[in-house]
Amino acid sequence: MGRFICKRLAATILVIVAASMLTFGILHLTPGSTPATILKYAFIGLEEIPTDAEITEITTRFKLSDPLYQQYYRWIKQALRGDLGDSYVYRLPVAELIGLRFPATALLAVLSVTLSLLISIPLGILCAVKRNTFFDHFNRLLALFAVAMPSFWLAYLLIIVFSLGFNLFPVAGFRSLSSLVLPCVTLAAGMGAVTLRIMRSSMLEVMGQDYILTARSKGLYERSVIAKHALKNAFLPVVTVVGLQFGHMLGGSVIVETVFSWPGIGKLLIDSIFAKDIPVVQGCILLIAGTYALVNLLVDLSYALMDPRIRYGRES
Amino acid sequence: MRIKSLSIVLCLLVISLLFSTAGCGVKPASSGNQSLVVGEIWKIDNIDPATNGTLTMEKALITETLVGTKPNFELQPNLASEWQRIDPNTWKFSLRKDVKFHDGTTFNAEAVKWSLLRAIQINPQIVSFTKIKTVEAENDGIVIITTSTPNSDLPASLHYSNTSIIAKSSVDKDGKMIRPIGTGAFKLEQYDPSTGDLKMSKNPDYWGTVSKLDNLEIRALPDPNTRALALEKGEIDFTCDPPYNELARLEKVEGLKVELNKTARTYIIEMNLNEAPFNDVRVRKAMSYGIDRESIVKNVLFGCGEAAKGPYMPGMAWTNENLKGYPYNPAKAKQLLAEAGWQDSDGDGIVDHNGKPMRITLMTYPQRPGLPPMAEAVQAQFKNLGIDLKTEIMDSSAMSNIAAKGKWDMKMSAFATAMIPSPSYHLNILYYSKNNKVIGYNNPDVDRLIDQCMVEEDQQKKYALSKQVQQILEDEEPVLPIAYYGVAVAMKSRVNNFVFNPTAHDYMLTNEVNIKE
Numbered sequence: 001m002g003r004f005i006c007k008r009l010a011a012t013i014l015v016i017v018a019a020s021m022l023t024f025g026i027l028h029l030t031p032g033s034t035p036a037t038i039l040k041y042a043f044i045g046l047e048e049i050p051t052d053a054e055i056t057e058i059t060t061r062f063k064l065s066d067p068l069y070q071q072y073y074r075w076i077k078q079a080l081r082g083d084l085g086d087s088y089v090y091r092l093p094v095a096e097l098i099g100l101r102f103p104a105t106a107l108l109a110v111l112s113v114t115l116s117l118l119i120s121i122p123l124g125i126l127c128a129v130k131r132n133t134f135f136d137h138f139n140r141l142l143a144l145f146a147v148a149m150p151s152f153w154l155a156y157l158l159i160i161v162f163s164l165g166f167n168l169f170p171v172a173g174f175r176s177l178s179s180l181v182l183p184c185v186t187l188a189a190g191m192g193a194v195t196l197r198i199m200r201s202s203m204l205e206v207m208g209q210d211y212i213l214t215a216r217s218k219g220l221y222e223r224s225v226i227a228k229h230a231l232k233n234a235f236l237p238v239v240t241v242v243g244l245q246f247g248h249m250l251g252g253s254v255i256v257e258t259v260f261s262w263p264g265i266g267k268l269l270i271d272s273i274f275a276k277d278i279p280v281v282q283g284c285i286l287l288i289a290g291t292y293a294l295v296n297l298l299v300d301l302s303y304a305l306m307d308p309r310i311r312y313g314r315e316s
Numbered sequence: 317m318r319i320k321s322l323s324i325v326l327c328l329l330v331i332s333l334l335f336s337t338a339g340c341g342v343k344p345a346s347s348g349n350q351s352l353v354v355g356e357i358w359k360i361d362n363i364d365p366a367t368n369g370t371l372t373m374e375k376a377l378i379t380e381t382l383v384g385t386k387p388n389f390e391l392q393p394n395l396a397s398e399w400q401r402i403d404p405n406t407w408k409f410s411l412r413k414d415v416k417f418h419d420g421t422t423f424n425a426e427a428v429k430w431s432l433l434r435a436i437q438i439n440p441q442i443v444s445f446t447k448i449k450t451v452e453a454e455n456d457g458i459v460i461i462t463t464s465t466p467n468s469d470l471p472a473s474l475h476y477s478n479t480s481i482i483a484k485s486s487v488d489k490d491g492k493m494i495r496p497i498g499t500g501a502f503k504l505e506q507y508d509p510s511t512g513d514l515k516m517s518k519n520p521d522y523w524g525t526v527s528k529l530d531n532l533e534i535r536a537l538p539d540p541n542t543r544a545l546a547l548e549k550g551e552i553d554f555t556c557d558p559p560y561n562e563l564a565r566l567e568k569v570e571g572l573k574v575e576l577n578k579t580a581r582t583y584i585i586e587m588n589l590n591e592a593p594f595n596d597v598r599v600r601k602a603m604s605y606g607i608d609r610e611s612i613v614k615n616v617l618f619g620c621g622e623a624a625k626g627p628y629m630p631g632m633a634w635t636n637e638n639l640k641g642y643p644y645n646p647a648k649a650k651q652l653l654a655e656a657g658w659q660d661s662d663g664d665g666i667v668d669h670n671g672k673p674m675r676i677t678l679m680t681y682p683q684r685p686g687l688p689p690m691a692e693a694v695q696a697q698f699k700n701l702g703i704d705l706k707t708e709i710m711d712s713s714a715m716s717n718i719a720a721k722g723k724w725d726m727k728m729s730a731f732a733t734a735m736i737p738s739p740s741y742h743l744n745i746l747y748y749s750k751n752n753k754v755i756g757y758n759n760p761d762v763d764r765l766i767d768q769c770m771v772e773e774d775q776q777k778k779y780a781l782s783k784q785v786q787q788i789l790e791d792e793e794p795v796l797p798i799a800y801y802g803v804a805v806a807m808k809s810r811v812n813n814f815v816f817n818p819t820a821h822d823y824m825l826t827n828e829v830n831i832k833e
Binding site: 263 | 359361362364439444493511536541683711712717718729735745752
């Protein structure tokens, strides 16, 4: 087990370095010269024409004329020392900037994933148990709607109904507990629908297995057949999907952050990509790739805990 | 490993935040005696007046510049009471004596010197505008500014919000901005760097009329739909540019009012004049006649704007009001195209010349919501003329990059015409042959007149020279003006005394704005 974790951690670090290299390269391949773009987004205004003197000044200030590998080397050397550099646009240390934005993202991720699990897991199980009843069809239809609805549309709809109509929650902002509700519900709807369908189908598959038949023939109550025998096995694929969803959420959600003016990491990343604010993009990618890889590692570890076959297979 | 420990720290942060937010309740948007909550249209990256002066000066009313402008863009005294040019490169600015910064220190020549030199260090654009070489304090009330080249637009460029004067105590000992301490009608009380939200309180010692508002709050709400909804819900009192298609509906909501205004920005189409067919003035005129500007303003911009006749909107001191523009006339457009040799000879619906059909691409960017649908409207209108126009929407810097490489046809943008309130500034960057090689306009007469306009010191003569250039531009149509930029301001009916100032970049609040009791 220890060796497994070490191996996975090493792979995680590799993933992060590769991701940072890729982003760095791709950023320079996107159209628009780097100093001109930085000037437009941070100094002179989007529609202004940068002068040659301004371009020269920005190029020297941010050392943009060096070959790419040198710029990358300089960045990674600094990053290894714990210094992620300063943002060109926000003019703050990148670590500080991310520290300002990531909590809002993490809070939303934790709460929306929890909310989606609280709804989808019990419903998914019930749908499987009451297969092909009205309850099952109804919930599956609901899930289909939730997954097919674009999140920005759902977000506006929720605002119109619950903010404007019932006056329950604020329209936008990150100021109080009640401003968490609508963004949370918006994100949870899409995720929950997926989880519900996977939970249901995985449960159905397990319930068709021989050992369930055995358990039933032993005379166990249906309730304990489901809770003790079926559930544990049916959870495996659900854990994978939920882990991926959670990792994805930690990368921020641009649309929901835009609609609700939520100060998250997703919008920060997108805005910084447009502005070619390279240190911020690199910092965000580092964080997102890191958390994603870490969540995946945790998912794999939880497999081993839940499924003895995986655990024994590794140890032998 | 750093990352792992970082994420652990962050997770702890999240948990602590979860508990900390549980403590605070919802605060009503308007608290205190008289407060105004404004929904700002851009995200707020920083509050440094040297890069974000528009926010600190025009919206948050924290900072001010030496020179002010009247609504018709004529210069007027502000923090500087008067100025005069001593020699081509030297200027003398006399300062107001009754002004104090928000921290109680006196506004004086030393402060101006420090503030301007700091701004130049940070933002290279300020040097391009002002050409400032040195700033010296002659005595407490007089500043001597020298420029590296003669610049008759120095006073106009010192109106630009990024040259706002702030107190030295605005920064820490490393020169890092703590908070802008200006001379304006409001003092900054609180800034949340994660959301960008600002809270100001009134400056009771303001040198002008003290505001009747006690508090002013700015919330960054970059999504137009969200802004409209927040206004309807009552979370904000005032905002600008809700979605254009929402204007008519918002106007009918009880307790709200909507005003349509124009600002010094023009939707234009630039063309690659180095290449056929745009090197033929008849083709350019045909295209201009072929654009139904009235219909674009009415149907695409929902009335938010005005059909353009020339580069400058009406009402600016140097606008040539005699320009006739190119009213929609498809018959004349077709006739001009035919004169230039473009006719549909093979009957495929597209005009051609020497066997080559007219297929062109119009580039534009999505950040100004009016642009992409305008491009589509032009596409449809050009189809009537037999021109096959393709539209491409991309990021604005990608667009300039493509144009800079020389392989392009047309690009549409919303160009600011008075970043510097000077009759030569905009003409100089867009039409002077040396400055805009991208579009390739080269008219020695225009160059000469712009040169004269730039050095001329008499304002009236400056205006006359600018008007002359505008007339030549109308005759040659090197750029197609489409519409003057509209600004829709939406607010609660109880917001009182708001008068739109056309010199604003988006919208400009004043110390006069208050709330009706």
